[in-house]
Amino acid sequence: MNAKTTAVAKAQAGDRRTNGIQRQGRAAKVVASVLRATGEELNRVGYANLRVDEVAERAGVNKTTIYRRWPTKAVLVSDTLDSHFQTERPMPETGSLRGDILAYLSNMVTLAQTSMWRGIFTALSGRTDPEVEAVARKLYLRERAFRTRLVQRAIERGELPRAVDAELIGDMFSAPILRRLLTFGENVERDYIEAVIDVTLAGAAVAGVRNHTA
Template sequence: MPETRTRRRGVELEKAILDAAWAELNDVGYARLTIESVAARAGTSKPVIYRRWPNRAELVLAAWGSRAPVRPPSPDTGSLRGDLVILFTKIARRVDGMMNEMIAGVMTETFRHPEVAALMRDRLVNAPFGKVVGTVLQRAVERGEHPPVELTHRAGRLPIDLIRNEALINGGSITDETIAELVDQVYLPLLRGLARD
């Protein structure tokens, strides 16, 4: 008697598609990835994928995004510097796990494919990461450790930008020493400057 296959739906189907897209990215890179190859790997059809993601770029960024939560929990060590070091470290470890040759390839493709670049910019600009930084900073204000600061959108996402820049320029894992330098020499002075303004 032939084995009947249960039809996947909802979250289970989306996970299968995103996993397949990630595997295809890893195997062939963005330039050679096709919706057809993802559908075959996921055991579904192209129309099913297109109903969820209207183009290859959106599928790729969704697959990438599924590998890392957008908003990590806010650390609470009892000191602003301690919280920032933990926050920067979490970002760095996530980047370490993501910044392999395949991801570098996807980043390279953003320069060749305007639709990917536009989606990437939108994702980076609208990421809710600043809320995590805002929570950490508000706790420091409530403890009397830091004066109130109006955290701009750009200042809120700066920890991610600093870590990403460090990873892209210097490659390899970001050391604890580098994280301490970014916190002590860049981010804490910035926050003090914003408080004065």
């Protein structure tokens, strides 16, 4: 699926007539440049209007070069998204669940304001190809797990009752924010974020919150 991986693997294999791994410097430069250009174009025109020719031009590279590495536009975008989700975000450590959630959501809103991430968010909303959908799903599950850990820790510290469904609480404080960020690229004010957190945590604190099975 990932043409870059394929190319690297082929280079590493190298038969008798091959002199080992080569051109890594040049290849790395091209890959980095194309992925960056894809992200920028994504931001400029969105997924549906992304033109491979324009990505090539912005990257200072020939269209053919892109097609030799990435078989389709979908794979190119999918790889671009992937490359930006490599870095694991650090778990917030503010001392309170409320502070941790606020840090998590503020970080998300900040990211959504950078041009690169706007492009990525655009692609995630407008996805229509299986490859891109797969990346979106992976990211979604990763973020959900991250939020669940955040809440679970707080339960273990005794900040919330044991009966609380950590995954559900994670959904509840993130969904209204994500919906506004992703659906129309709306800005989200800090007051709104805090209000969402307050209602969620007040609701979670009430004993007897039932578990759901999912």
